[in-house]
Amino acid sequence: MNKKNLIIFLILLSVTFFSGCTGFTGNFSEKSGNIESIEDSGSGICGNDSEVLYQVSTIDALLQGVYDGVLPVAELETHGDFGIGTFDGLEGEMLALNGSYYQIKTDGIAYPVSGEMTTPFATVTYFEADESFRLEEPANLTELEAFLDLNLPSENLFYAVRVDGDFSYIKARSVPRQEKPYPKLADAVSTQSVFEFENISGTLVGFRTPEYVKGVNVPGYHLHFITEDRSAGGHVLDLEMESGDAALDITSAFFMELPASGDFYNVELGQDLQADMEKVEK
Known part of the structure; x- marks a missing residue:
């Protein structure tokens, strides 16, 4: 995608998701002839942040190997207490729950995160349940x-998804830190560590995004898992759930900040990466 098309894309996003908002501070500002990175730009999100899904970069960029961290976790925390993502160099799975951020590394352990750590891709919000359901029957x-899906008010909205439950089986993964030149995500996951949990309680954290944002985020469900004692987890590949409680937070606004330098400027986005996405989810 060339710079002209990128600018058009950003304008369309702003019009689509933030029509009627004022006080927006753009992602780009000139400083000594250069463009500032996003940690210096300020998001300018308007309205109630609890109803905003805040995202750093795009899933297409991550699939293409854009792994350099661009936003400190300390800044990400100001946009949400709930969410998922990854860290600089693709090192591990990010999970945020009740305001606590964790990094699940390839040993399967969930480590507390320092504010200085950075992310190349993350999605967060302030979780406030709008719909709640009790799940009594076992389900994969x-x-x-x-x-x-049967309980969604609409398939065209963004949802934060939380499921607290008892699981007879969870299959999860984490990816090790990558070194430059970065491989594509489909190749990076070939070195992933896979963890299998049995008869365990914990929480699924993630999002359901609509099909029309394919390339921006993962269409459908993207879930991470953490144990009840917050000691272990990973990106969910499969599960068998016995019972639990599900909650959906409907987010009426979407805000995305793009990296303003580095590999993101040069990568060719907008390609059909469905095959790569399928490899990543296995």
Whole structure:
């Protein structure tokens, strides 16, 4: 995608998701002839942040190997207490729950995160449940997602998803830190560590995004898991759930900040990466 098309894309995003808002501070500002990185630009989100889904970069960029951290976790924390993502160099899985941020490394352990750590891709919000459901029947991952879909007010909205439950089985993963030149995500996950949990309680944290934002975020469900004692977890690949409680937070606004330098400027986005996405989810 060339710079002209990138600017058009940003304008369309602003009009689509933030029509009627005022006081927006753009992502780009000139400083000594250069463009500032996003940690210096200020987001300028308007309205109630609790109803905003805040995102750093795009899933397409991550699929293409854009792994350099561009936003400190300390700044990310000001945009949400709930969410998922990854860290600089693709080192581990990010999970935020009740305001606590964790990095799940390739040993499967969930480590507390320092504010100086940075992320190349993350999605967060302030979680406030709008819909809640009790799940009494056992369900695998496909069945759980189908149940949630049946209870959505609309498939065209963004949802933060939280499920607290008892699981007979969880299959999760984490990816090790990558070194430059970065491989594509489909190749990076070939070195992933896979963890299998049995008869465990914990929480699924993630989002359901609509099909029309394909390339911006993962269409459908993207879930991470953390144990009840917050000691372990990972990116969910499969599960068998016995029972639990699900909650959906409907987010009426979407705000995305793009990296203003580095690999993001040069990568060719907008390609059909469905095959790569399928490899990543295995």
